[in-house]
Amino acid sequence: MVTPYLPSSHNHRRRLPILLKIGFLLMMGENKLMGKRWEDMDTDVLVKIFKELNLVELSPVSQVCRLWRLACSDPLIWGTLDFGLLKSNFIQTRASPYIWVDDRSDRRLARILRVAMAISCGNVNCMIFHYNLFMKDEHLHFISERSPHLKRLVMPAWNRITKVGICNAIQRWQALESLTMPTIGHPPYIMEEIARSCKNFTELKIMGSFDQQFASAILQFLPKLKVLSLRCSKVSMDALQCLLNSMEYLEVLNISHCLLLVVAANGRKQVVHELDSQILERASRLREFHYCQSRLCVACQRMVVDEGIMRWYRYEDWFWRRDEVRSLDLQDYGKLFDVGCERLTSVD
Structure with a gap:
């Protein structure tokens, strides 16, 4: 009951x-x-x-x-569990994990997850979390144990999740095909765990920044990745060239509204405003290549103002959910956790 x-x-x-x-x-x-x-x-x-x-x-x-x-509990109801309206009550801090979340938020999230997992009976295939929802290992452990058939995870905030916590969750999600994640300091460990545990994994979205280390980790552990979106991220040109030169199975790449950076002779990073013909030629071999660096584009303007790290909270609630790659676009908020739920799920 x-x-x-x-x-x-x-x-x-x-x-x-x-x-x-x-x-x-x-x-x-x-x-x-x-x-x-x-x-x-x-x-x-x-x-x-x-x-x-x-x-x-x-x-x-x-x-x-x-x-x-x-x-x-029918799968038709629980195919996608969209918590895109659920946010933590938090304060940014100077020390790691750079976020403090009040206990009421954690208890509220735990109670909501308990009810959702109990009713869904393991039938959730896709789970979406807000970029300002900072869950802990305990939350992640709870849902990973109760959603064994998860195929897609959208979780842009990992501040309070440990390396052990995310790896244990990935090990349980052997059916995982798609992951939306933030930039992390040492990406090889998570790419390696995905490669080991998720044999059908084909789709990755990074929110934040993308450098040579990240590209090398993907190339080493996920060489058969088919879809990659770096939308609204700070991207190293070396990393981009690495992808286009070596990822022979890559079919779809999205670098729309990215701040592209190259290291100049003096050691300083410079913004690249146009892709050269060599990169465009390699990109043309892909089934889909999404690219936008227009001064008239609102998203591109925002990336410049935010200096390459998008301040999503400044903009429309739906803005962070968009993606030019259809399979990665989150569309409208789900019905299971709507505005009515957001108002009523308070913690005493």
Whole structure:
């Protein structure tokens, strides 16, 4: 039995509007079901109805009866668990991990994850987290144990996650195919773990900066990578050349709105405003090559103003979710954790 994460004193208040909403959906969609007992309804119809509910609404609904519980856990509902609206209450610090998160935020996240993992029953294929959601190893361990079939992870903030924590999670996610991650100080260890544990891994997105060390790690451990997006990142030209020269299986590369840097003869880094013909020729062999460095482009202008490290919080809520590569674009926020959930999942 799932324990709702809202205070119990509110249970009776939230059940009535939820059941009224379900009744309305039944009347709108399936008149032939009127008069049936709730536990006798067709599962496929229940799934269609429950797809319109968010996590707060699903929690009590999953406790009505066994049939409703099974319908609430259907993979069609839980294919993508989008926590893109959920953020930590944090303060930046000067010492590692450079972030302090208050205990209320951690407890809130833990309770939300408990309910989501309990109802989903391991059926989550894609999980999306906000760039200002700073989870700990304990959170990551909890979800990795309960989402064994995860194929895609979007987790742009690793400040409080240790090397051991992320590697243990990757080992459990053997079906992982796609990862969106931040820049890290020593990338070889995570590339090696992905290569060892995730045999179907083909897609990687880096948010932050991309240098020769990162490119070399990909080349060494993930030589068959097919899709790479560096959108809105600070990119070393040496790293870019390494990719184009050596990644023979690479099909899609996105360097749109990147700040491209080259080391000049005097040792200083200089911004490259145009790609030379040699790089363009190599890029033309790819199935898709996305590139934009236009002074008229808003995203490119923002990269210049932010000096190559995009300050996502300054801009629209949806801006960080975009990508020119269709398979990496996050589109609109998911329904499971919508604005209503964000307001109601407070911690006492």
